[in-house]
Amino acid sequence: MKHLLDFIIKSKSTAGGSAILTLAPANGAALPEILPGQFVEIKVEDSPATMLRRPISVCDVTPDGRLVLLIKPVGDGTRRLCALPEGARINILLPLGRGFSPAAAGERVLLVGGGVGAAPLVYLSSKLAEAGAKVTVAIGGRSAADLAGVLELYPEGVETVCSTDDGSRGTPGLITANEAFTRAWDRICVCGPTPMMRAVARIARQRNITCEVSLENEMACGLGACLCCVEKTVEGNLCVCKDGPVFNINQLLWE
Amino acid sequence: MGINLEVDLGAGLKLKNPVLTASGTFGYGTEYADFIDLNRLGGFIVKGTTLNPREGNDSPRMAQTPMGMINAVGLQNKGVDHFIEHIYPTIKNLDTNVIVNVSGASVADYVAVAEKLAPLSDIPAIEVNISCPNVKAGGMAFGTTCAGAADVTAAVRRAWPRHLMVKLSPNVTDITEIALAAESAGADSVSLINTLLAMAIDVERQRPYLSTITGGLSGPAVKPIAVRMVWQVAKKVRIPVVGLGGISTAADALEFIMAGAAAVQIGTANFIDPTTTIKVIDGLTDYCHRHSVPALSSLRGII
Structure with a gap:
């Protein structure tokens, strides 16, 4: 069941140039159940340039029922959302889409994130760890500043490694060159820029590892009604908002 | 005071209120059932x-x-047989009018779809789309000439026994001529406007935003144009006019009604607030109370 709910911004912080908003449902409403990899759509008030809701992936859900979103200011809408003060009220459509597959006990899972794309991996890592999976998170960024506070979002007990283009933090170079990729994995989950996701998908395919990617096509309704956000798949065009955003790479027509 | 929002569009299409949803913005209805x-x-x-x-x-x-927003979806759908087999059974028992929007690349296509839908007794009306700007063949090509509009309408008229609504394109010099052509060819109502042919360029990447370069503009930006066209058409035709284009509020819907629309469709606003339709219906009732109007239809075409 999807909901249209008002939330109050309870606290704000930053990580790697993005805003982290912790939100509580207004009027004591309960937070609907959210699965890792699902997303929400936020209404941006008073902006003619941003008429449509902004899709934002769920970064985390706290034990006391709060929603944590990591928002990178990239356009008019996200800039306005990042600028909202604590106490502000925002209207959210949630939960949307299909997330990552649940974990099998003992499953070895590598989570790969790039920049703000790392956001949904936080919630995913805790849910996978909770289910008894062995989880490592590998985050790539341009520089240490890009990753400031990002690795710290992950729960204790989840191994985190990183790579930066300029070598200012972690291993120098692309995340796909990180040592973590040389280990044995049952599944790789990826969220980030498309070139990075495609590179990881190629590695997974070569090594016959199950791979799930989270896509970010431009979307409008978020409900599978308008068919604006489709991705070509082996089953024809599917809606990223409803049939995704998470897809197994075997569904996609990626090389 | 009880407020009467009912509308009779003729040929058996009676609405409990004038609020419909626009094709392509509401899926098959079920996508919105969590909200309304x-x-x-x-x-x-x-x-x-x-x-x-x-x-x-x-x-x-x-x-x-x-x-x-500019869209270039291009009529993605699984075809009429899939609709009849898989979608129709899930929505036919709803206590509302389920209207099917019909498109085609040739007159024969439109007729074939209408013939297949004709036995579905719980579909009281079809809306013939002669105005989609996002397909190479057919679509808007039929809606931009009087002869094209008349050909499609007349052919579908022979195949479809119940209410026949024809959806008009705004991408013409004089929309009233196309409306009159559809009316003469047997349409029971006309709906307008479909999207306006439009284009946007990403200057940083130096390329169009859409794969098709051009697409159809919808949303509040088009509303004043749509109101003007509804007003022009309603002055010319005898059949009911269904108005759409950028409606988000009851006041927007009232503009169309005062301009001459018997009913309205809500489209893009569903993407921003999935409860828009209900807010508009409740807002129309509130308006009638505030203005002591017992029947909303008395405001139709007062301008």
Whole structure:
């Protein structure tokens, strides 16, 4: 069941140039159940340039029922959302889409994130760890500043490694060159820029590892009604908002 | 005071209120069932349906513009047989009017779809789309000449026994001529406007936002144009006019009604607030109370 709910911004912080908003449902409403990899759509008030809701992936859900979103200011809408003060009220459509597959006990899972794309991996890592999976998170960024506070979002007990283009933090170079990729994995989950996701998908395919990617096509309704956000798949065009955003790479027509 | 919002569009299409949803913005209704009681709607118009399945255009299919959006979906749908077998059984028992939007690349296509839908007794009306700007063949090509509009309308008229609504394109010099052509050819109502042919360019990447370069503009940005066209058409035709284009509030709907629309369709606003339709219906009732109007239809065409 999807909901249209008002939330109050309870606290704000930053990580790697993005805003982290912790939100509580207004009027004591309960937070609907959210699965890792699902997303929400936020209404941006008073902006003619941003008429449509902004899709934002769920970064985390706290034990006391709060929603944590990591928002990178990239356009008019996200800039306005990042600028909202604590106490502000925002209207959210949630939960949307299909997330990552649940974990099998003992499953070895590598989570790969790039920049703000790392956001949904936080919630995913805790849910996978909770289910008894062995989880490592590998985050790539341009520089240490890009990753400031990002690795710290992950729960204790989840191994985190990183790579930066300029070598200012972690291993120098692309995340796909990180040592973590040389280990044995049952599944790789990826969220980030498309070139990075495609590179990881190629590695997974070569090594016959199950791979799930989270896509970010431009979307409008978020409900599978308008068919604006489709991705070509082996089953024809599917809606990223409803049939995704998470897809197994075997569904996609990626090389 | 009880307020009467009922509308009789003729040829058996009676609405409990004038609020319909625009094709392509409301899926098959069920996508919105978590948010609203579909039975409260005057009706909803399902996604454009064609004879054969269509994959539609390549991504990207959508660009946001100030108070609007440009889409180039290109009539993606699984075809009329899929609708009849898999969708119709799930929506036919709703206590509202389920109207099917019909599209085609040739007159024969439109007729074939209408013939297949004709036995479905719980579909009181079809809306013939002669105005889609996002397909290479057919679509808008039929809606931009009087002869084309008349050909499609007359042919479908022979195949479809119940209410026949014809959806008009605004991408013409004089929309009233096309409306009159559809009326003469047997349409029971006309709906307008479909999207305006539009284009947006990403200057940083130096390329169009859409895979198809051009697409159809909808949303509040188009509303004043749509109100003007509804007003012009309503002065010319005798059949009911269904108005659409950028309606988000009851006041927007009232503009169309005062301009001459018997009913309205809500489209893009569903993407921003999935409860828009219900808010508009409740807002119309409130308006009638505030202005002591017992029957909303008395405001039709007062301008």
